[in-house]
Amino acid sequence: MLFGTAKWNQKDHLEIGGVDTIELAKKYGTPLFVYDVQHIREMARGFKQTFKEAGVKNKVVYASKAFSCLAVYKVLQEESLACDVVSGGELYTALKGGMDPKDIEFHGNNKTRSELQMAVDEGVGTIIVDNFYEIQLLSEILHAKQKRQEVLFRVTPGISAETHDYILTGQADSKFGFDVASGQAKQALKQLLADEVFVVKGVHCHIGSQIFSPEGFVAATDIIFDLLATWKKELDYTATVFNVGGGFGIQYTESDTPVSPAEFVQTIIQQVKENCQKIAYPFPEIWIEPGRSIVAEAGVTLYSVGSQKDVPSIRKFVSVDGGMGDNIRPALYDARYDALVANRKIEANEEKESINIVGKYCESGDVLIRDIAFPTVTEEDIIALTSTGAYGYSMASNYNRNPRPAVVFVEGGKETLVVRRETYEDLIDLDVPVD
Numbered sequence: 056m057l058f059g060t061a062k063w064n065q066k067d068h069l070e071i072g073g074v075d076t077i078e079l080a081k082k083y084g085t086p087l088f089v090y091d092v093q094h095i096r097e098m099a100r101g102f103k104q105t106f107k108e109a110g111v112k113n114k115v116v117y118a119s120k121a122f123s124c125l126a127v128y129k130v131l132q133e134e135s136l137a138c139d140v141v142s143g144g145e146l147y148t149a150l151k152g153g154m155d156p157k158d159i160e161f162h163g164n165n166k167t168r169s170e171l172q173m174a175v176d177e178g179v180g181t182i183i184v185d186n187f188y189e190i191q192l193l194s195e196i197l198h199a200k201q202k203r204q205e206v207l208f209r210v211t212p213g214i215s216a217e218t219h220d221y222i223l224t225g226q227a228d229s230k231f232g233f234d235v236a237s238g239q240a241k242q243a244l245k246q247l248l249a250d251e252v253f254v255v256k257g258v259h260c261h262i263g264s265q266i267f268s269p270e271g272f273v274a275a276t277d278i279i280f281d282l283l284a285t286w287k288k289e290l291d292y293t294a295t296v297f298n299v300g301g302g303f304g305i306q307y308t309e310s311d312t313p314v315s316p317a318e319f320v321q322t323i324i325q326q327v328k329e330n331c332q333k334i335a336y337p338f339p340e341i342w343i344e345p346g347r348s349i350v351a352e353a354g355v356t357l358y359s360v361g362s363q364k365d366v367p368s369i370r371k372f373v374s375v376d377g378g379m380g381d382n383i384r385p386a387l388y389d390a391r392y393d394a395l396v397a398n399r400k401i402e403a404n405e406e407k408e409s410i411n412i413v414g415k416y417c418e419s420g421d422v423l424i425r426d427i428a429f430p431t432v433t434e435e436d437i438i439a440l441t442s443t444g445a446y447g448y449s450m451a452s453n454y455n456r457n458p459r460p461a462v463v464f465v466e467g468g469k470e471t472l473v474v475r476r477e478t479y480e481d482l483i484d485l486d487v488p489v490d
């Protein structure tokens with residue numbers, strides 16, 4: 056599926072951001088991640104615009120885990136987005152990428168002492184406190200440094216969203232956040248309020264990822280506002296921030312039918328409004344943390360076709376020069392993708408066969424796409440997997456000692472190499488030489 060500025064040019068090549076992807080493959084090699092920067096901007100602006108139209112104070116916080124590199128933070132700054140980080144490494148990258156520390160949120164269920172110290176020293180705007188251990192650790196650090204810190208605390212609302220089990224996070228049986236039903240959330244708030252080093256701005260929840268309809272957000276909002284009403288009465292606490300997390304679904308294939316980002320946000324705003332009216336609560340700022348929905352559809356991965364194996368009356372395998380090392384999602388989540396032949400537009404009436412597009416890694420599970428109806432391809436062809444911009448490069452590995460691909464940003468007819476391809480030298484760079 057084509058998104059953003061992607062189209063077929065006069066040569067019948069896939070063109071993105073005004074740049075011919077076949078030229079990119081020639082120049083930078085394959086596998087290659089190509090990002091449509093204009094599309095990233097449009098997604099970012101869309102979220103901001105929906106809040107603006109509703110006149111709601113907001114923060115759009117890009118979830119770095121979807122794709123993090125120096126260049127992405129530059130785009131975020133240009134689009135006035137904040138970002139979250141979930142590790143010292145993401146924090147380091149965001150800071151080196153020029154993010155104002157105040158615009159950074161720090162998440163995670165097991166932030167280490169040194170990561171928390173780093174966050175406090177760097178002046179990270181918001182720490183999302185996840186558990187009792189962290190309250191203790193962060194309190195010690197802040198007291199020792201005689202600093203105060205704005206925090207949200209993460210609540211697990213106890214609802215399930217319809218997505219893959221591994222990317223579900225809102226259910227009670229979760230390693231993330233303070234559980235509501237058992238009273239841990241209230242206990243956490245009490246502890247935070249009792250310690251003057253914490254400035255408790257409000258509450259956070261995240262119900263899961265790749266969610267297609269707003270019902271889960273509506274349910275989570277209702278649960279959170281029931282809690283807020285109780286906490287106002289019992290603890291005299293009023294939240295000024297309600298962070299509903301991310302998880303807005305995108306289209307990997309035509310069978311994916313998420314509602315639009317605008318509809319997600321409008322529904323959440325409406326639900327917050329109704330709840331505030333119902334319990335006479337001051338309208339809080341609404342923060343969201345979209346990761347996938349900002350970068351997924353902006354990314355494609357280009358691969359060169361290599362060996363092919365046709366097992367008579369069983370299956371044809373078409374191998375490409377990447378695979379699970381640059382996209383673990385099909386193996387890990389049974390994720391489905393769509394693919395194109397980037398050097399020629401497939402005609403609707405062209406004959407197709409059912410193939411598996413597989414990678415070059417030594418695993419039978421290294422399948423990028425199972426059973427896709429595809430035209431016959433040869434080693435002259437470049438296959439483009441679409442919607443690979445989120446959790447592809449960011450989850451990439453060096454399995455089988457394959458170097459990780461390069462990443463190129465394209466916009467306005469210009470390309471910029473933003474992550475260079477790893478070399479064999481890079482691969483042994485951390486190995487201590489043996490004599």
Ligand code: LLP
Binds near residue numbers: 118
């Ligand atoms: N906020 C929090 C607290 C999160 O845990 C996540 C994702 C997000 C925001 C961003 O969610 P998004 O808008 O990107 O769906 N590797 C998996 C996804 C894991 C998501 C983990 N948390 C995948 O490839 O599908």
